[in-house]
Amino acid sequence: MAKIRVLIVDDSSFVRKMVSEMLSTDPDIEIVDTGADGREALEKTVNLKPDVVILDVIMPMPDGLWALQEIMRQCPTPVILYSMLTEPESEVTIEAFKLGAIDVLPKPTSPAALMLTKKKLIEKVKIAAEVDRKKLGTLFQAQVREPYYIIPPVFATRRLVAIGASAGGPAALLSLMAKIPKDLSAGILIAQHMPAFFVKSFADHLSRVGPVPVKVAEEGDFITAKRGLLSPGDASIKVEKIKKGGVVALDSTESEHRVLPSIDLMMESSAQVYGPQTIGVLLSGMGKDGVKGLKAIKDVGGKTIVQDETSSIVYGMAKEAVNAGVVDKILPLDKIADEITQSLG
Structure with missing residues (x-):
């Protein structure tokens, strides 16, 4: 034989x-x-x-x-x-x-x-x-059984918005996602420092307040236009490249800032895959997570935006990014969605 x-x-x-x-x-x-x-x-x-x-x-x-x-x-x-x-x-x-x-x-x-x-x-x-x-x-x-969350038909092969937040971030994210248009021509990744048990309910809440559906990111999720992927509380999103665009890999390694998810890892890997078509947004939060991520995006020609001090509950991560010289725009929270939309054209 x-x-x-x-x-x-x-x-x-x-x-x-x-x-x-x-x-x-x-x-x-x-x-x-x-x-x-x-x-x-x-x-x-x-x-x-x-x-x-x-x-x-x-x-x-x-x-x-x-x-x-x-x-x-x-x-x-x-x-x-x-x-x-x-x-x-x-x-x-x-x-x-x-x-x-x-x-x-x-x-x-x-x-x-x-x-x-x-x-x-x-x-x-x-x-x-x-x-x-x-x-x-x-x-x-x-x-083949379709997953509960149906795969959107349009792959975000060229554009990505990566949003990071920490303390004070949930309220800021709810406000921001309520203003993001449903036909946004980019994928959205979100890293919010929060307990793992709260992430699923927060993703559901983000989906209810705005026109763009949000789900908790899973290993192997495609990054597509017209939806958001929220990092699990106990792992970071790492973007990998395939022919159809970006795909999610999850990394449970603790970052140098001793937090999960890592905003830096999400943004740095986004910059590697999407290059100048990446928009990085840093909202309210304490510490320095996200500063290196915004630098990576800026270094490849992408756009970087931070929430201003007046509208931030905690002006920490954004302030560190401004001091590091890696920010293109400092905006009130209610102006960030419009800036993202205009930047995408």
């Missing part, structure tokens, strides 16, 4: 080695090659004709979703997505199934989960190898 020939594609050499070693313990599986980005995934699938491809999502451009789509278009092959972003019912997972992925498996987050992941991965590879290639791309269409 012929072995199952597997191609492994991940930008991490450690992950490629680890997955190769896990699969090689099964005598029915053979690793034919590995790759480090989406283009290699496509080229090696076309040339080597593996039985199964194991594919990461976040890689140097082009990304895994692009590779999945092109593989299904040019050389239909069973693909298993193996990524930190492929939690059940994440938006990346839903998109992957729509593009024709056979299965998904989240990468293990602890050594204890590694053995279970090994067993699951081997099982999934063997099942995928039995799939009729002629049916790829449509096999799972009817089974």
Whole structure:
């Protein structure tokens, strides 16, 4: 009986080695090659004709979703997505199934989960190898469950507004989001320092007061126009780049300011992905979180705005940003929404 020939594609050499070693313990599986980005995934699938491809999502451009789509278009092959972003019912997972992925498996987050992941991965590879290639791309269409929060159809591929707040921020955010137009042509990310148990109800409240819906950000959420994503209270939003725009990764590492979520991390990663099309906004709050983030946005040619002292309950983070020389506009709270809208054109 012929072995199952597997191609492994991940930008991490450690992950490629680890997955190769896990699969090689099964005598029915053979690793034919590995790759480090989406283009290699496509080229090696076309040339080597593996039985199964194991594919990461976040890689140097082009990304895994692009590779999945092109593989299904040019050389239909069973693909298993193996990524930190492929939690059940994440938006990346839903998109992957729509593009024709056979299965998904989240990468293990602890050594204890590694053995279970090994067993699951081997099982999934063997099942995928039995799939009729002629049916790829449509096999799972009817089974895909839409998440409760429907994915907006317009991807914010070029523009992003990143808003940070701390003490006094909830009231400021409620006022600001009430004035943001529903047809805003940019994605909105929000980092508010607050207890984790309060975040969901606060997101719901933001959705009720303004025309733009807001949800708590989850691993694998797409950053889209016409909605806001609010950082969980126990993790920071880190923006990753894929062909369709930005996607959310969550990072629970405590920042240098000893707070979560980190405004700096959200803004710095936003600047890396969206460049000069990033608008950074810092509202009421204490401390220095957000200053480095605004600097990163300003350094790539984006626009930076802070709430003025008169309208701020706590004029701390904004003051530090002004003193650091990284602010383009200092505005009263009731003028910030108009400035954002005008800046987006």
